[in-house]
Amino acid sequence: MSETLQGPDFSPLYRQVKELLLQRIAAGHWKPGDILPSETKLAGEFNVSQGTVRKALEELAAEHLVVRHQGKGTFVTARGAEQPVHFFSMMTADHQRLPPRFNGKVTHEVGLATPAERRSLGLPEGADVVRIFRVRLVGGTPSMFDEIILARAQFPGFEQHLNRDDQVNTYVIMEKEYGVLAVRSEEWLSAVPAEPRHAEVLNVEVGQPMLKIDRVTYGVDGKPIELRTVWVDTTDCHYYNSVS
Amino acid sequence: MSETLQGPDFSPLYRQVKELLLQRIAAGHWKPGDILPSETKLAGEFNVSQGTVRKALEELAAEHLVVRHQGKGTFVTARGAEQPVHFFSMMTADHQRLPPRFNGKVTHEVGLATPAERRSLGLPEGADVVRIFRVRLVGGTPSMFDEIILARAQFPGFEQHLNRDDQVNTYVIMEKEYGVLAVRSEEWLSAVPAEPRHAEVLNVEVGQPMLKIDRVTYGVDGKPIELRTVWVDTTDCHYYNSVS
DNA sequence: AAGTGGTCTAGACCACATC
DNA sequence: ATGTGGTCTAGACCACTTT
Incomplete structure (x- = not known):
């Protein structure tokens, strides 16, 4: 690494080192929790030099x-x-983190990815996705409706893991x-009226304001791994963001 | 700076340097735009050493x-x-930044700070606040209702600056x-029904879902300088957040 | 040519955790 | 006692900007 690089793809030594480490982590050479x-x-x-590392x-x-x-x-x-998971932004009304807790009723469907889903997940035509639906509890009352969309080929049988426990985090399962x-993750938020399918399970009126969170999550290699939409009844919780 | 510090308020040299620089910036010794x-x-x-700086x-x-x-x-x-300003998170539907543009009708009121306002802004009992109201346009249509609350003593005559231009940023004025x-800034988001005072100016129905953003903004010294609540009609725009 | 921040190195000592 | 990351230093060279 002593020769001088000048080409168009030049990058500092420490970035090259970072890239190599990143590749090893992505390849599973070191797994989550492992010491480097x-x-x-x-x-x-x-x-x-040690300073570069x-x-x-x-x-x-x-x-x-x-x-x-x-x-x-x-x-x-x-x-x-x-x-x-540090990127979960819902807080209770008194600014506490929400403990993960679901009502245990997880449903799912398997089907052809829509063009929008293919675009967002980077999938080829004809690819299958799994759509998983579940309800999150806030202080015991159902308050959030999750729709999770995954590439079926990447996460075969994913939905079965969710049925085993009422507080599993999907990102922990992926890991x-x-x-x-x-x-x-990237998130887009808006306020929308509650749909009948949400009103049914969340104990809200159809049309009541709900916070809708559209999220795309990316893996180590920068490729999208999950689409998620969450509808939230923000009576008892808020979305928190600290921005600087 | 060569003697070893061990006391309870020990901090690394570079943090002490940072603190000194911070104080000078806060004191206006170097003003925004100045070169250090x-x-x-x-x-x-x-x-x-240069490396510490x-x-x-x-x-x-x-x-x-x-x-x-x-x-x-x-x-x-x-x-x-x-x-x-980099901490403004509203995006148009096609993921472009929103240009700042207001309808020019700025109203305001001066009054005694409520206990909640005093707590959030760190004000003594009996302090006055200014509450400023204005409407933001998205693509020409009124879509956001701002309520800005400031300590009157800290920003005397602030509302007059807002009336001079239809695209002034409040943080630029403060600066x-x-x-x-x-x-x-810290922000708390929720979905709420549109109130009559919003419906009137934003061309929405009373009760229609609105995104409500409660924000507290802090200055260089870490003290709160502004409370703001924004009600957004998210038909044509979203709140965007990238979280890692 | 001179001055700035950006990268890289080498070595010293410290604080912390473990054995 | 040993090994880890955290801090601090000193010096070299590079890339970029301005004079």
């Missing part, structure tokens, strides 16, 4: 792909009971069962 | 308090036509007229 080699070892392996790791940490602990080491991000790490 | 001394000069002044500046840049340009220098963040830099 120390800065010194990585520096030796890549023939760069450090800068690569700091960027990965800023993107929540790894977690660093002084005295312990650097670990691939793992979600679970201890480490909740533990399919080795797919959710990294980033 | 180079890393080398700051390092000399503070008797630390760099780390302080990088943190300030990450928080959008300064902007760095290779070959030119480091500048205090300035908002305006060129550099729009240019009062030397107050808005740095961070």
Whole structure:
């Protein structure tokens, strides 16, 4: 790595190191929760200085792909009971995080992806998707209606995992069962009238204002892995965002 | 700065440097748009290494308090036509930024702050607030209703600045007229039925779903400077958020 | 040519966790 | 005692901007 690079695809050394680490994480060489080699070892392996490896790791940490602990080491991000998914923005009225809790009735359907779904998920024509529906509870009362859309080929049998527990997080399942790490989401919010199918299960009137959240979630490689729409009765909770 | 600090209020050198720079910006020693001394000069002044100053500046840049340009220098963040406020999350239906445009009819009232307003703004009992009301246009049609609440003592005559132009940004006014830099916002979103006062000016039916955004904005010193509630008709626009 | 921030290196010492 | 990441330093060279 000592020769000078100048080509059009030039990038700083630490970014090249970051890219290599990213590829190994994406390929499952290190799995969520695994410890990475120390800065010194990585520096030796890549023939760069420890400071260069450090800068690569700091960027990965800023993107929540790894977690660093002084005295312990650097670990691939793992979600679970201890480490909740950080990109979940619903809060109770008194600004507490919402504990994940569902009513246990998960339904699903398998079908051909619509053109819009294919575009958003990057799927070829004729691909199948799984659409999963469930209801989230806030303080015991049904308040949110989830519709989750996944590529069937990427997550075969996904819906079965959701039926096993009433508080499973879909991103934890993706991680533990399919080795797919959710990294980033884009969300679009609007206010819409409650539809009959929501009124039925959420104990609201048809037409009552609901917060609608359209979300696309991306994996380590930057490709979309999930589409989700959530309809929320915001009587008892809010969507929180801190922006700087 | 060579003696070892160990006390309960210990903080790394680069954070102390950052704090000093922050204080100077907050005090108006450097104003928005001003260039800061180079890393080398700051390092000399503070008797630390250039790398330590760099780390302080990088943190300030990450928080959008300064902007760095290779070959030119480091500048205090300035908002305006060129550099729009980055924490404005409403997008048109086709994912474009909304140009700021108001209908020009700004109304306001001055009154005693309510207990809730005092708590949110950190005001003493008996303090006055100004409440400003205006309507934002999306593609020419009125779509958003703003209620802006400010401490009267901090921003005397603020409402007059809003009447001068139909596309002024309140944070630009705070910066240019009062030397107050808005740095961070917290927002809470919910869906609510349109009230009569909104229906009247936004051309919607009473009861129609509206996106309600409650926002608190903080200044350089971390103290709240503005309360705002925005009611949005999300027919033609969405609230966008990218979360990682 | 001179000055700026961006990258890279090498080495020192510290704080923290584990053995 | 050892190993980890966190801080701090000093110096080199590069890329970009302005004079």
